[in-house]
Amino acid sequence: MAAALDASRTVFAEGPHSTPGHAQHLMPTVVGEVDHAKNGFNPTEILTDFDPGLVSKLPNGQTLHEYTVIAQDTVIEVVPGLKFAAWTYNGRFPGPTIRVRQGDRVRIKFFNASDHEHSVHFHGIHPGNMDGVFDAASGVVQPGAKYTYEFDAEPFGVHLYHCHTTPLAKHISKGRYGGFIIDPKEGRPRADREFVMVMSGYDVDFDGKNDFYMVNGIPFHYDHDKNPIRIKVGELVRIYLVNVLEFDPVNSFHLHANFFHYYPTGTSLTPNEFTDTIALMQGQRGILEFRYKYPVRYMFHAHKTEFAELGWTGVFQVEA
């Protein structure tokens, strides 16, 4: 930057006061809203668009879920006016939320439509040639090529998938990741509302540090004056929370004026914690369940508060 705030050019002056009274405490946020239609995805829809894929039955009676996943180079408006050269799965941030049941067959037809080699590496239990790490035989795909990953879904829980080609930090931070939910064979107890939240960040100047933080792709999207998440008093809310944040060692989730039951990795039907704040390193994930006792609006955000003021914040609008 070629300029600095020079004390000799700094003037302290009286009013006018532009603080908008006491009606609304001013909070960090962006000015305006991104063009969701142009981006090709909307974080409000991503919350609930669990994707079962194309479902059919195999001759042995096993349920088959088929997906087509395309690695694309996509320009995304991450905050109003600022565009980011992202690497996405199916053009969205995060990629499709793959949701199946334990023991189902998962078939991912992966096409690499970008200029670099890419892969899909699933967290879960599967054969080595479906791991997407070392070479073409294990699912690393050259530009213009394709590969089919196929495995039985296990164990049940909330997982993730991401590109595993090098340089890994760049591939992940530029956007190649998504949520992967495996429900227990008999399903989970019914919840009134289910949401997926994938926590990540944007390094828009490529200096290895995040400039913005968010859940589901767009900083500040679920903010109180933008697109708060609407729920009702007493509803059982279940959140599938995944942390993919690159560069920063720890991310977190804090729920205001409430406590939640926490299921680490979602691999047990019994919660192991009742809290209002959890910390997750990259790749960690879990399931949160809670009900709101009182109406009005409540924040949820990273309790690394710097992240919150750079975009990882949102609001539950709780209706009576």
Add this chain to the structure above:
Amino acid sequence: MTTNAPPVPSKKPFLSTLVFLLVPVLLLAGVIALFVFTKGAGLNVIPAAPIETLQFERTILRPGQIELHLRNTSPQEITIAQININDAIWPYTISPGNTIARLGTAVLKHPQWPVRRQLQERIADRAGIQRTYWDRAKQRGTGYLRLFEPGTSLSEAFQRESGQELIANRHRTCACSGRSGETAGRRRSPEIVGKKISG
């Protein structure tokens, strides 16, 4: 004592004069040749990205508001997308518009000045490049600027948090450089705070 001996004319051989004449010419020719044969020593290389400079020509701190007077001195227009103050994204207004033409000016206002010790601004433009400037005084380790929300006891808060002597001289001088500042300096001096600037 005097002498009547005629002055001896100094001997300046023609060859010596010629050498002194040619040396600078030859040196200049050498430099020109070097410049030509090294393709301008890299001056012909087109920079990968335009050099963008945004000058903060004037900063006016009001209770609850900071006002930045900006000038774009870079080779092409700059568009302000969002602003970052002390690692937080804040709302702002800018007039006449977000895009500042080459050598054009704009006035950017934050509706609230966060209470922080360090003054840092980042302005991210549509190219996705962040620009940072620091309070120059802070960089020299000589002081920083603060402004509190209306209603806060400025002097008490300042002294409590900084433990520094409360003075207004430097900033009062600054305030007096502008019309509104004159008013501020005379009537509201308790709100003009700053660590003593020694540099």
